[in-house]
Amino acid sequence: MALTLLTPPAAEPVALADARAHLRLDATEEDALLGSLLTAARMAVEAAARYALLPQSWRLTLDDWPTQPVEIPLAPVLTLDAVRVATIGGSMLTIDPAFYEVDTTGTPPRLAARRGQAWPMPATRLAGIAIDFTAGHAAAAEVPAPLKQAILLLAAHWFENREPVPLGAKAELPAMVAALIAPYRRLHL
Structure with missing residues (x-):
């Protein structure tokens, strides 16, 4: 990861x-x-x-899908921007957002395939999954005072x-x- x-x-x-x-x-x-x-x-x-x-874009790269929901290691998550998986041709295929669900308010924020769905396996053994997200508070006024x-x-x-x-x-x-x-x-x- x-x-x-x-x-x-x-x-x-x-x-x-x-x-x-x-x-x-x-x-x-x-x-x-x-x-x-x-x-x-x-x-x-x-x-x-x-x-x-404050808002900043991150990429979480995985080798394989975990058996449990994917834990996003940074919070708060504002948006999940893209979930992509490596194809045999070497490109990254974007997975339709209707395929998965995201809990951005949980601790930690999590991502999982919807019930009845299975994640597509990446064609590569290493770094075949890319999850792009935006983390942070929307404005400086929302950042906790401490x-x-x-x-x-x-x-x-x-x-x-x-x-x-x-x-x-x-x-x-x-x-x-x-x-x-x-x-x-x-x-x-």
Whole structure:
């Protein structure tokens, strides 16, 4: 199983102006750095929680169909965009959406063939199934406030502490950031 980002979010859930206000910065000469720190902090929060904050397109690639419904490893899922399977000719055949059902609100979100249907087998042994989906909240206003605060605190922490982690030390999220993320974290068993 592989998860590949196809299209990143078009914006960040925490505005540059909000980060500048949090850090009490009046000048704009460090906006490029602060913007990249906001992006990195968002990515770190998303990775720690396995939770997409704003709309972003992903591809889940499988070798074979599982016996249980397919668990989509990222939430919340806004849309399931396409389910494709490899053909003998090497192309990918799109499966009709009427053939399957999707539970985007479940934990985890899931995909299954409808009752009485069986998934078509891919013609290749490796990476023969591609499931494209869009994950994240529809707008920044819908992103939970604790996750926005975690991004803001982490970006500020990195802004104030620009040195890398010392050799031999473990790179961890600051405790307050981890605590803000914890209620949203999706565990993988």
